[in-house]
Amino acid sequence: MLKLNPHYAELKDSYLFRRIAEKTRLWQEAHPGEKLLRMGIGDVSQPLCSAVIEALHAAVEDQASMERFHGYLPENGLPEFREAVAAHYGTRGVRIEAEEVFVSSGASDELGDILDLFAPESPALIMEPAYPAYVDATVIAGRRILRLPARREEDFAPLPPEGEAPGLIYLCSPNNPTGAVFSREKLRAWVDYASAAGAVILFDAAYEAFIEEPELPRSIFEIEGARRCAIEICSLSKTAGFTGTRLGYTVIPKELERGGSSLHAMWIRNRTTKTNGVSYLLQKAGIAVFSPEGQTQTKACIGIYKQNARTLMSALEGTGLWYCGGKNAPYLWVSCPEGVGSWAFFDRLLNDLHIVATPGEGFGESGEGYIRFSTFGNPGDTEEAAGRLAKYLG
Amino acid sequence: MLKLNPHYAELKDSYLFRRIAEKTRLWQEAHPGEKLLRMGIGDVSQPLCSAVIEALHAAVEDQASMERFHGYLPENGLPEFREAVAAHYGTRGVRIEAEEVFVSSGASDELGDILDLFAPESPALIMEPAYPAYVDATVIAGRRILRLPARREEDFAPLPPEGEAPGLIYLCSPNNPTGAVFSREKLRAWVDYASAAGAVILFDAAYEAFIEEPELPRSIFEIEGARRCAIEICSLSKTAGFTGTRLGYTVIPKELERGGSSLHAMWIRNRTTKTNGVSYLLQKAGIAVFSPEGQTQTKACIGIYKQNARTLMSALEGTGLWYCGGKNAPYLWVSCPEGVGSWAFFDRLLNDLHIVATPGEGFGESGEGYIRFSTFGNPGDTEEAAGRLAKYLG
Numbered sequence: 144m145l146k147l148n149p150h151y152a153e154l155k156d157s158y159l160f161r162r163i164a165e166k167t168r169l170w171q172e173a174h175p176g177e178k179l180l181r182m183g184i185g186d187v188s189q190p191l192c193s194a195v196i197e198a199l200h201a202a203v204e205d206q207a208s209m210e211r212f213h214g215y216l217p218e219n220g221l222p223e224f225r226e227a228v229a230a231h232y233g234t235r236g237v238r239i240e241a242e243e244v245f246v247s248s249g250a251s252d253e254l255g256d257i258l259d260l261f262a263p264e265s266p267a268l269i270m271e272p273a274y275p276a277y278v279d280a281t282v283i284a285g286r287r288i289l290r291l292p293a294r295r296e297e298d299f300a301p302l303p304p305e306g307e308a309p310g311l312i313y314l315c316s317p318n319n320p321t322g323a324v325f326s327r328e329k330l331r332a333w334v335d336y337a338s339a340a341g342a343v344i345l346f347d348a349a350y351e352a353f354i355e356e357p358e359l360p361r362s363i364f365e366i367e368g369a370r371r372c373a374i375e376i377c378s379l380s381k382t383a384g385f386t387g388t389r390l391g392y393t394v395i396p397k398e399l400e401r402g403g404s405s406l407h408a409m410w411i412r413n414r415t416t417k418t419n420g421v422s423y424l425l426q427k428a429g430i431a432v433f434s435p436e437g438q439t440q441t442k443a444c445i446g447i448y449k450q451n452a453r454t455l456m457s458a459l460e461g462t463g464l465w466y467c468g469g470k471n472a473p474y475l476w477v478s479c480p481e482g483v484g485s486w487a488f489f490d491r492l493l494n495d496l497h498i499v500a501t502p503g504e505g506f507g508e509s510g511e512g513y514i515r516f517s518t519f520g521n522p523g524d525t526e527e528a529a530g531r532l533a534k535y536l537g
Numbered sequence: 538m539l540k541l542n543p544h545y546a547e548l549k550d551s552y553l554f555r556r557i558a559e560k561t562r563l564w565q566e567a568h569p570g571e572k573l574l575r576m577g578i579g580d581v582s583q584p585l586c587s588a589v590i591e592a593l594h595a596a597v598e599d600q601a602s603m604e605r606f607h608g609y610l611p612e613n614g615l616p617e618f619r620e621a622v623a624a625h626y627g628t629r630g631v632r633i634e635a636e637e638v639f640v641s642s643g644a645s646d647e648l649g650d651i652l653d654l655f656a657p658e659s660p661a662l663i664m665e666p667a668y669p670a671y672v673d674a675t676v677i678a679g680r681r682i683l684r685l686p687a688r689r690e691e692d693f694a695p696l697p698p699e700g701e702a703p704g705l706i707y708l709c710s711p712n713n714p715t716g717a718v719f720s721r722e723k724l725r726a727w728v729d730y731a732s733a734a735g736a737v738i739l740f741d742a743a744y745e746a747f748i749e750e751p752e753l754p755r756s757i758f759e760i761e762g763a764r765r766c767a768i769e770i771c772s773l774s775k776t777a778g779f780t781g782t783r784l785g786y787t788v789i790p791k792e793l794e795r796g797g798s799s800l801h802a803m804w805i806r807n808r809t810t811k812t813n814g815v816s817y818l819l820q821k822a823g824i825a826v827f828s829p830e831g832q833t834q835t836k837a838c839i840g841i842y843k844q845n846a847r848t849l850m851s852a853l854e855g856t857g858l859w860y861c862g863g864k865n866a867p868y869l870w871v872s873c874p875e876g877v878g879s880w881a882f883f884d885r886l887l888n889d890l891h892i893v894a895t896p897g898e899g900f901g902e903s904g905e906g907y908i909r910f911s912t913f914g915n916p917g918d919t920e921e922a923a924g925r926l927a928k929y930l931g
Contacts (some may be wrong), residue, residue: 144735145704145795146656151803154810161809186608191600199597199818206782207590209915213781214580235687248642248812255811256650259677262540279810283653310539380813387607389598389816401539409545415555416548416673417649418642419774422783424593425816523601 149224150285157273158185159505160244167499174497180528182519183499185319185473187384188521189447191428192440195383198431202424216420219411220246220392224426227433237364239394245410246421246429250349250378251276256417257345257374257393258284260409265310265342270301271507272320274347277313278507286311292509297465299323299476303336312342314363317350320506320515321476322468326361330366337372340428341401344373349391352382352445354471361525362394370396381473381519383432390425425466448473451518451525457530462536472507475516476503480536496531542637544679552579553899560561561893568891574922575914577893579713579867581778582915583841585822586834589777592825595911596818610814613805614640614786618820619829622786631758633788639804640815640823641785644743645670645773650811651679651768654803659704659736664695666714666907668741671707680705686903693717693861693870697730706736708757711744714900714909715870716862718753725759731766735795738767743785746776746839748865752755764790768800775867776911777826777835784819834893842867845912845919852923856930869910870897874930882908890925 161169162483163183171179174205185198191199200506219225225241258280266287281288289309293299299321309366316325325333337344344363351361363369385391399406414420431437452469459466465478479488485502492498492514501517503510518525557577565573585593599605613619619635624634641647652674660681662670675682683703688692693715708727710719719727731738738757745755757763772785779785793800808814825831846863853860859872873882879896886892886908897907910921 144702145659145737147795147798147800147803148654148656151654152798154806184609186605188608190603190606193601196597199600200594203590203593203597206585206593207587209584212582214582214778215578215780248815252811256919259544260542262542265539275809283807283810308538343539384608386609386813387817389813389886390718401541404541404546406541409541411674412545412548413677416670416677417646419645419780419783420643422816422819423781424818472775 148283152281152286153282154279159499159501162505163489163499163501164255166493172491177497180496180498180524180531181344182516182528183501183523185379185517185519186386187380187519189384189444191384191388192437192444194431194434194437194440198427199424202427206423209295213423216423216426218414218418218420220244220421221423221426221430224392224429232362232364232394235361237362239364240397241393243394243396243407245395245414246426247376247393248389248421249380249385249391250347250376250418252346253376253391253393254347255280256413257376257410259413259417259496260406261311261343266307267306267311267313268309268342270312272503272510272513273313273507274315274319275506290507293321293323294509295465300325300329301454302332303330306535308340309342312337312343312344313347315347315349316360317353319350320503320510322470322472322474324354324471327358327360327366330360330363334363334366334368334372338368342372343399343401343406344369346373346375348375349378350381350472351377352441353449353473355449356471359471364394364396370398372399374395374399379429379432382445383437384444385428388422388425388428390429392429400440447522448518451520451522454522454525455516455532457516458533463531464536469518473518475518477514477516479512479514485511485514496528498528542677544677547676548673550729556899557883557893557895560887564887567624571756571891574890574892574918574925576910576919576922577895579775579911579913580780581775581913583778583838585778585782585840586831588825588828588831589822592821593818596821600817607817610817610820611809612808612812612814614638614815615817615820615824618786618823618886621824625827626756626758626788629755629759631756632655633758634791637788637790637801639787639789639808640820641770642674642783643774643779643785644741644770645769647785647787648741649674650807651770651804653807653811654800655705655737659690660701661705661707662698662703662736663707664709665902666897666904667707668709668713669900672901678726684901687715687717688903689859694719694723696723702734703736706731707737707741708738709741709743711747711756711866714868714895714897714904716866716868717866718748718865721752721754721760722758724754728757728760728762728766736766737793738763738794740767740769742769743772744775744866745771746835747843747867749843750865753865758790759789764792766793768793772825773823776839777831778838779822782819782822784823785816786823829913841916842912845914845916847918848911848919848923849912849926852927855927858930863912867912869912871910873897873906873908879905879908890922890929892922892925
């Protein structure tokens, strides 16, 4: 008799975004024709930029051509894509070899897959509030979780804890959901901690493109010693609007070893065994993102979301509600009014203002009392939402 | 200290196709300018059909448009894609609900991911010669392998064995590498065997579109009882030339349960946790494959590969070498000349005829003494290879 993975049964009942979707659907059914202002899930609203669109059309034509048709690609990525990513790191002074870059279908997919490299025995440290998939993927792997509550007093960017040493450490900076960004000093403390413990940091840099302040690190590899203790997982979802197009990349330094085994070599073996690479079309789109035109255009698009953030921040200023994020991250993390729980505040925003946000509790217990606003909506909706919030809460 | 997955260290040294690529590269370097006829890896040579190309261009335009832009998609697949696949099964009399269809990035990717549903304790039965990734993914999962040698006497399509019952059963029909196809009676014996043992069959149907004889099953769900013991994993790689474009689908029936848990429900949870779905562009391409034009065009393309198979079969007829496959599968499985090992025959074909084939031993010990020819090359190369083989072996 086949034995199933027993850990699925240990997962909590409902995945956050599905629960929000369900509540939203019920509201919409009860209020047909009324417009919802969706600021819940961090999904982009702006179309792909023209450099990417042109590259995609050209790649499609390649696939129509006998001479330029591409079949199986190298599992780890097209050399041209890997070189474009490495060169992009180079522009910020971070030296990465092209061979250390692995193409992926996005950060979420990669965070699921990469756990295959690790035995389930070593516990994982997860800072909470956290992206729910960190917790769920860790539970599915049968790995113990060491929870580290991130608190307002430390700007939601805590230092490493005392106590049991983890094997894996999830860090997300800029943080989803709080928008907190690790300073260089704090990130150095984490690298030193992981190095001393022999742990590996999974550094989720999906939101790095939103960092404005030049002194804040956008890659963990800006920190001395990180090449021996960290894997960086990136995505074009938020950088270039690829949430529905799907492409990402992962950097595994060649120096990263544990117990004499190279994680770089293991990941090559994993990819060549368990995948046949990522679509030619999508990799060509990714190369276009890193072209000069692609960089100019994607930065202009990020500027739209940054303006959304400023619109919301202005609206919140007058309400007396504490918040953080928005400056170096595409999320605002807002304290609920005194005595109101985060699901209760969610319901109030939905029913009274027709705004969908994300209740902080969905990101773990320490998110209770907060709500997250995404700044990825279209500017018109964001302005309308900001106006309603200012009036209602002011 | 982090513990790595110890099973990577148990993998055999080199993945078959990488070894072939390396030998081929060395030959090419030593013979610059000389043309190699590549019939090794099963990679397609014909471009995507026009229905797919049109759908891709239109989907790219959607991603350029403010009104039609698509962000995150349902993780399990676009409803339109799932319905198209279910309807396609319907045309062959197999009733599948759209909700039982899950989009994937291809069969190889899915075969890696889906093992997450199963605890490592139960052994997996693998028929050999086998697609090497079955073995490697099973080793990585720390699962014991029960090897079932497939022999010429039983047309490389063996019946279930006596002895220890497996938990998982890999079946591939039409088979890679042998081209063998299970008859309805044999497949029924496997379904009955799995049902009695409480095992789950992973049915790899990547080559189903190559079956010519109408009495042969193209889906395991043509067999009574399979909905309670099988998962079918399909791909558009060979059906529609998507090896470099990447798209597939998996069917998990709602009746499939073990120990009170629904594998269908578990896979929904897996996908919503560990992925953010498959690219909008690729799913629109997939929908086009199942349109009337797409079906006509992809069948015409398969006709080209089938003509390649006939060309090679004619050439082999005169050589006295035994072979199978080619009729209902895109591979020919050819006995090496008396006393010649499969890597030795590989080297001889490479050095003397400048033909790249795949040594049978690479698919497991019981593949020794055979070599595999792919029929996915372009017709001109295939005719040239057939001519050289006939002359050299005749």
